[in-house]
Amino acid sequence: MQDRKLDTxxxxxxxxxxxxxxxxxxxxxxxxxxxxxxxxxILGSFSFKGTTREPRFxxxxxxxxECTAGMINAVGLQNPGIDAVIGEELxxxxxxxxxxxxxxxxxxxxxxxxxxxxxxxxEEQVGIIEVNVSCPxxxxxxxxxxxxxxxxxxxxxxxxxxxTKPVYIKLSPNVTDIVAIARACEEAGADGICLINTMLGMRxxxxxxxxxxxxxxxGFSGSAIFPVAVRMVYQVAKACRIPVMGCGGVETARxxxxxxxxxxxxxxxxxxxxxNPYASKQIVEELPREMERLGIERxxxxxxxxx
Amino acid sequence: MYKKGTxxxxxxEPLTPTVWRMxxxxxxxxxxxxxxFVNIEIEGLFLRRxxxxxxxxxxxLTLIYKVVGEGTERMSRMAAGTKLDLLTGxxxxxxxxxxxxxxLLVGGGxxxxxxxxxxRTLIARGCAVSVVLGFNTAEEIFYxxxxxRLGAEVHVATADGSRGVRGFVxxxxxxxxxxxxxxxxxxxxxxLRALSEATGDVPGELSFEERMGCxxxxxxxxxxxxxxxxxxxxxxxxxxxKEEVIW
Numbered sequence: 001m002q003d004r005k006l007d008t009x010x011x012x013x014x015x016x017x018x019x020x021x022x023x024x025x026x027x028x029x030x031x032x033x034x035x036x037x038x039x040x041x042i043l044g045s046f047s048f049k050g051t052t053r054e055p056r057f058x059x060x061x062x063x064x065x066e067c068t069a070g071m072i073n074a075v076g077l078q079n080p081g082i083d084a085v086i087g088e089e090l091x092x093x094x095x096x097x098x099x100x101x102x103x104x105x106x107x108x109x110x111x112x113x114x115x116x117x118x119x120x121x122x123e124e125q126v127g128i129i130e131v132n133v134s135c136p137x138x139x140x141x142x143x144x145x146x147x148x149x150x151x152x153x154x155x156x157x158x159x160x161x162x163x164t165k166p167v168y169i170k171l172s173p174n175v176t177d178i179v180a181i182a183r184a185c186e187e188a189g190a191d192g193i194c195l196i197n198t199m200l201g202m203r204x205x206x207x208x209x210x211x212x213x214x215x216x217x218x219g220f221s222g223s224a225i226f227p228v229a230v231r232m233v234y235q236v237a238k239a240c241r242i243p244v245m246g247c248g249g250v251e252t253a254r255x256x257x258x259x260x261x262x263x264x265x266x267x268x269x270x271x272x273x274x275x276n277p278y279a280s281k282q283i284v285e286e287l288p289r290e291m292e293r294l295g296i297e298r299x300x301x302x303x304x305x306x307x
Numbered sequence: 308m309y310k311k312g313t314x315x316x317x318x319x320e321p322l323t324p325t326v327w328r329m330x331x332x333x334x335x336x337x338x339x340x341x342x343x344f345v346n347i348e349i350e351g352l353f354l355r356r357x358x359x360x361x362x363x364x365x366x367x368l369t370l371i372y373k374v375v376g377e378g379t380e381r382m383s384r385m386a387a388g389t390k391l392d393l394l395t396g397x398x399x400x401x402x403x404x405x406x407x408x409x410x411l412l413v414g415g416g417x418x419x420x421x422x423x424x425x426x427r428t429l430i431a432r433g434c435a436v437s438v439v440l441g442f443n444t445a446e447e448i449f450y451x452x453x454x455x456r457l458g459a460e461v462h463v464a465t466a467d468g469s470r471g472v473r474g475f476v477x478x479x480x481x482x483x484x485x486x487x488x489x490x491x492x493x494x495x496x497x498x499l500r501a502l503s504e505a506t507g508d509v510p511g512e513l514s515f516e517e518r519m520g521c522x523x524x525x526x527x528x529x530x531x532x533x534x535x536x537x538x539x540x541x542x543x544x545x546x547x548x549k550e551e552v553i554w
Contacts, residue, residue, distance in 0.1 A: 026526070026527075027521075027525060027526060028525060029525055029527075032524075033523055033524040033525045033542070036309065036523075037309075057530065057532060057537050058527065061517050061518065061528075061529060061530070061531065062518040063518070063520075063527075063528045063529070063530075064354070064518045064519065064520045064528040064529070065518075066352065066353055067353065068353070069353060070353055071353050071354055073526065073528060075526065075527045075528060078527045078530055078537070222353055271353075273525060274354075274520045274521035274525055274526050275348065275353060275354065275355060275521075276311075276348075277311060277394070277521070277525070
């Protein structure tokens, strides 16, 4: 049988990705830990660790709790700060990653978002800026900007005013009406939406009668949240014209295809990387085989095919 | 460097009512130092289980673990021949070159295992190794004879006095006045802290524990603050120099 060339590429706001597989922010550092496992150039791209203006240590430990088919984290945006990311991480990344990277930016004020995005926008290797308005693990910032349409739109406008690259807003699932927030971002000029960030969760240590996580609550991720992510991707993709990067509980090539059918143009892989450092690589390698099984010739054809 | 690979259980047996020893066969080339750890995938559980390496040679690996929760409980029920997915060669480990001719090794409870390969390495280097092992009670003691067979001078403390010195590892140090030029320790946090104070000006290394997400530096789940900035227990640790620890 003639071996047909299957096309896994997708175009995300003008940026061509060899495949839609993108390790999610917070599970892939700045790429460095994973390059010791495999050549990360096999990926579509990856979203680097949420970066803030100042260096942050983050929350006290324990920051991790296990759940059925998932985990809770309350890292609290630990990162070396925008200066070190631009001065050290990106130059190092360039030595082993040849593709555009997705820059995940977080903040505690509108000004901080704008400041960091303006600076990261000038970095050559940054292909897309992903604005995190959905971190559940910090007070007075992060998620508080992503839980009201007005605040999310305000961040979007401020960032768009100082950047030239595509801006994706990463949304929280911990809201009543995800569509209203996504639409507000779109109207404010967002080039795309990324969803979902983690769901707010909690575990209790029965012997100690205390929360497992030092910060009491944290972000729940892993395969358990996949159906919620698919539902929200579907709702937002139907309601918005801008592209959606799907995220939440993705573990396999079939999950990637499912999320694309729901409306995602690219698909992020998060917690799966932590359990299996080769997870994203294996998904990339499995995609053509799965496409063949399902009779998909060009992956981009299935985006949002579910009515 | 580290490696993900498949390992076959050779033996899996209890040493005490709650502590088990598992030996596995597989690729051990990524271990570079005593005190490193492996991260074990357990079917049905989302997170891997980090377990320190007690000993290894060219083709086998010895792990000693305490049954404390669902993961280690499942491990204790695994039969010989079972295949496990491990990340190996994780963590910095102890520096066997850092000590002089008279190192002291101090282990508390399930913190004892990683000191075994260290003791073997140091004795092979020609060091006169003293070992102090602390347990709650006599029935929890393991590896006392194994350390002795390596040629180490072994002291035991039990909290209830059922064997050896009554008290803690620091009681042994106070009573016996063990002379050393460097120390290596692994055990519960209060023990490490007390030991750090009791050893005064003697430099040393301490191995810490933390809940981990990935075990290889990807998630920042196990970070701690040190005098040399923040470190990941799984990556820049689990072993920290005494002088960099912030208590």
